[in-house]
Amino acid sequence: MPKKTIIPIGPYHPLQEEPEFFKLHVEGEKVVGLDIEIGYNHRGIEKLSESKTFEQTVFLVERICGICSTSHPIACVQAVEDAGDIEVPERVLYIRSVIGELERIHSHLLWLGLAGHFLGFNTVWMWVWRYRESVLDMMEHITGNRNHYAMMKPGGVRRDILPEDIPGIKKTLDGLVKPLALFRDAVIDDPVIHARTKGVGILTKQQIIDYGALGPTARAxxxxxxxxxxxxxxAYGLVDWKVITAENGDVFDKTVVRILEMFESIKIIEQCLDKLKTVPGPVDSNPKAIKPGDGIGHYEAPRGEVFHYIRSDGTNRPVRHKVRAPSFMNVPTDRVAVMGQSIADATIILAAVDPCYCCTERMIAIDADTRRTALRSPDLLRLSQEKTELLKRELGKEGPKLDFGVPS
Amino acid sequence: MSFTVNALTRSLNVFHLSGSACNNCDIEILDVLTPRYDAERFGMVLVGSIRHADVLLLSGAFNRKSAIRLKRVYEDAPKPVVVIAVGSCACTGNIFTGSYNISEPVCNYIPVDAFLPGCPPKPEAMISAVVKLIQKLKGK
Known part of the structure; x- marks a missing residue:
C-alpha cells in the first residue's frame, strides 16, 4: 500500500489570488482527502455594518468582494427595502439588472481566463482578459469606476443610464458577441481542453443537493x-431569458454553462436597455427613514445566490446584518469533487466552483489566551443543536431531540 | 549607480501578497500583466515565491491571522526588497478601520516604500507608481 502524503497548498501560494490553505492528502498521484483551512480573510464586516448607516452599509458590503461588487449591494438594498417597505421606481429595476449582468459577464470572463491559467493554457487567459477590458470600460463609462461601482442605494440607484450612452453600450456589447462565440467554439472544439476537463471533478445531482451548492456549480x-x-x-421577471443547465457536472460542463450564461446576460442587457428608452421616471425614491422590522434580499451573483438579512429598530443603523455568500455552500463540494483525482487535476477542480474566500469568511472565534481558533466543527455543530433546542423551547414546541453523535 | 540598484531595477520580480483583500486590487494587479497594459514588456514578472522577489506587493487590509504571516514573509525576503502597498486598504485600512479583526496599517509592521491609494487603483496608476519607484531607486 502506498504511503499517504500531505501536500500543503497555501496560504500564500502562487496559484491562488486569495489566502487560503488546502491540505491535499495523496497516495501516490491520487488525491484521497482534502482539508480546507480559512480565516485569513475575515474582516468582521457584519459587525462593522452595525456601526454604519443604511446608506454607508451599501459601500461596506460592496467591499466584501471585488468581483461580485454589485451582487452584495443589490441584495443588501433589497433587504433594506424589504424591511422598510420602500417602493422602488420601475426604471431602477432595469438599471440594477444592467449593472448586475455586466458584472456577470466580467466575472465569468475572469473565471474563464483563470481556468485557462490553471490548466497551463495561458493563451486563453490573455485572450479572455483582453476582451474583459471592454466590459470594464463600459462599467467605467456608466458608473465612474472600473470595479466597485457604488451604484446601489436603498430606494434606488445613484446614477442614471443616460439615453445618449445607450447606443455606445449596445455597440460594445455587439462587439463582445464575436469573441464570446470564439471562446465557446474554442472550448467546445479544443482537444486539449477536452482532455483536461471532461470527466474531471464530477459532482452528481444528488451531491449538489446534499451539499446545497448554488449557481453555475449546481446548474452544471x-x-x-x-x-x-x-x-x-x-428586472428579471420583466425580460425574456432562460436558465442554462448541463448534465454531467464535470469541469467542462461548468465552463460551458458559464460561457452560455454570458450570451443570456447580453440578451438581458439589450432588453433592459430597450426598456430604459421608454420607461421614464426618477431613479431614486429618496426614503427618509427605515421603519422597525426585518427584511431579506436575494441576488443571483455570478457564483450563486447571495443572501442578506437586515433587522432595523427604527434608527438609521441596522441592528443585525447577516450575509451568506454562495462560495460558503460551494467550497465544501471540493471534498467530493477532488476525491480520487490526480494532483495535477486538483488545481482546476478546486478552482472550478469559482471559490471566493473573501465572500465566504463571515465568522471567526479566537481563544483569547491561546490565540488559536476556538471553535472547530464539533463545537459549531453543538452550538447549532443548542440553538435549535432554544428556539423550540421559545416556540413551545417539543420535537425529537437532535443528536448527531457529537461528544459534548 | 551601484551594482545592486542596477540589478534590482532592470527586471523587477514581483511577489504579490494578498492580505484580507476583497480581490479587487489583486485582479487589477493581474490585469496589469494582460495584453492591454502588459507590464511584462518592462521586465516585470510575477514570481511564485518571496525568495525570488525584488518587490513585495501588498493588497488589502491585514487581519489578525494574516498580519503574523506578513511579518514572516517579509523576514524571508532577500534584501533589498521594495515594498509597495497597493490600494487604500493596504495603505490605511480604508473602510475596515475599527473592525475587531483588522490589524493596524501595514506600515506599522514592516517598512513600506510606496503607497498607492485607490479603491482599486487603476492599472495606469500602478504602472506609474512602479516607474516613479524605479526613478527613486536610481536616485533621479
Whole structure:
C-alpha cells in the first residue's frame, strides 16, 4: 500500500489570488482527502455594518468582494427595502439588472481566463482578459469606476443610464458577441481542453443537493436553480431569458454553462436597455427613514445566490446584518469533487466552483489566551443543536431531540 | 549607480501578497500583466515565491491571522526588497478601520516604500507608481 502524503497548498501560494490553505492528502498521484483551512480573510464586516448607516452599509458590503461588487449591494438594498417597505421606481429595476449582468459577464470572463491559467493554457487567459477590458470600460463609462461601482442605494440607484450612452453600450456589447462565440467554439472544439476537463471533478445531482451548492456549480450538474427565475427581483421577471443547465457536472460542463450564461446576460442587457428608452421616471425614491422590522434580499451573483438579512429598530443603523455568500455552500463540494483525482487535476477542480474566500469568511472565534481558533466543527455543530433546542423551547414546541453523535 | 540598484531595477520580480483583500486590487494587479497594459514588456514578472522577489506587493487590509504571516514573509525576503502597498486598504485600512479583526496599517509592521491609494487603483496608476519607484531607486 502506498504511503499517504500531505501536500500543503497555501496560504500564500502562487496559484491562488486569495489566502487560503488546502491540505491535499495523496497516495501516490491520487488525491484521497482534502482539508480546507480559512480565516485569513475575515474582516468582521457584519459587525462593522452595525456601526454604519443604511446608506454607508451599501459601500461596506460592496467591499466584501471585488468581483461580485454589485451582487452584495443589490441584495443588501433589497433587504433594506424589504424591511422598510420602500417602493422602488420601475426604471431602477432595469438599471440594477444592467449593472448586475455586466458584472456577470466580467466575472465569468475572469473565471474563464483563470481556468485557462490553471490548466497551463495561458493563451486563453490573455485572450479572455483582453476582451474583459471592454466590459470594464463600459462599467467605467456608466458608473465612474472600473470595479466597485457604488451604484446601489436603498430606494434606488445613484446614477442614471443616460439615453445618449445607450447606443455606445449596445455597440460594445455587439462587439463582445464575436469573441464570446470564439471562446465557446474554442472550448467546445479544443482537444486539449477536452482532455483536461471532461470527466474531471464530477459532482452528481444528488451531491449538489446534499451539499446545497448554488449557481453555475449546481446548474452544471442538472439542478435548475437560479434566484433570478425562482424569486424574480430587479428586472428579471420583466425580460425574456432562460436558465442554462448541463448534465454531467464535470469541469467542462461548468465552463460551458458559464460561457452560455454570458450570451443570456447580453440578451438581458439589450432588453433592459430597450426598456430604459421608454420607461421614464426618477431613479431614486429618496426614503427618509427605515421603519422597525426585518427584511431579506436575494441576488443571483455570478457564483450563486447571495443572501442578506437586515433587522432595523427604527434608527438609521441596522441592528443585525447577516450575509451568506454562495462560495460558503460551494467550497465544501471540493471534498467530493477532488476525491480520487490526480494532483495535477486538483488545481482546476478546486478552482472550478469559482471559490471566493473573501465572500465566504463571515465568522471567526479566537481563544483569547491561546490565540488559536476556538471553535472547530464539533463545537459549531453543538452550538447549532443548542440553538435549535432554544428556539423550540421559545416556540413551545417539543420535537425529537437532535443528536448527531457529537461528544459534548 | 551601484551594482545592486542596477540589478534590482532592470527586471523587477514581483511577489504579490494578498492580505484580507476583497480581490479587487489583486485582479487589477493581474490585469496589469494582460495584453492591454502588459507590464511584462518592462521586465516585470510575477514570481511564485518571496525568495525570488525584488518587490513585495501588498493588497488589502491585514487581519489578525494574516498580519503574523506578513511579518514572516517579509523576514524571508532577500534584501533589498521594495515594498509597495497597493490600494487604500493596504495603505490605511480604508473602510475596515475599527473592525475587531483588522490589524493596524501595514506600515506599522514592516517598512513600506510606496503607497498607492485607490479603491482599486487603476492599472495606469500602478504602472506609474512602479516607474516613479524605479526613478527613486536610481536616485533621479
Amino acid at each position: 450538474s442538472g439542478v435548475k436553480i437560479d434566484t433570478r427565475k425562482d424569486y424574480p427581483h430587479a
